Amino acid sequence: MVIPLCTEDDLPAHVKGVAYWVNHANQNKNLYCFEDEKGGEWPIEFINNDWYVLRWRNEMYQTCANGRVEC
Numbered sequence: 001m002v003i004p005l006c007t008e009d010d011l012p013a014h015v016k017g018v019a020y021w022v023n024h025a026n027q028n029k030n031l032y033c034f035e036d037e038k039g040g041e042w043p044i045e046f047i048n049n050d051w052y053v054l055r056w057r058n059e060m061y062q063t064c065a066n067g068r069v070e071c
Helices: none
Strands: 020-022 031-035 041-047 050-053 055-057 060-062
Antiparallel strands (some): 020 031, 031 041, 055 060
C-alpha cells in the first residue's frame, strides 16, 4: 500500500506517544519517526488510529498490514 505522508507535525501529544517529527531537506520526506530499543530510527505514519512502519520502495513510502507498531 502506497502511503501519502503527513505534511506537518499536527498530531496531538497523546496520539504521538514516543513518535517525533523529522524535517528533511526534501520537504516531501518530512515524517514521523520512532527509535527502537536498539537505537534504530524508523519512519512511521498514523493510519486508521494505529502507527505503521514505512519502507522506501520504488521512489515512495509503502507499508503493509503487518507493519503495525506500538509507539
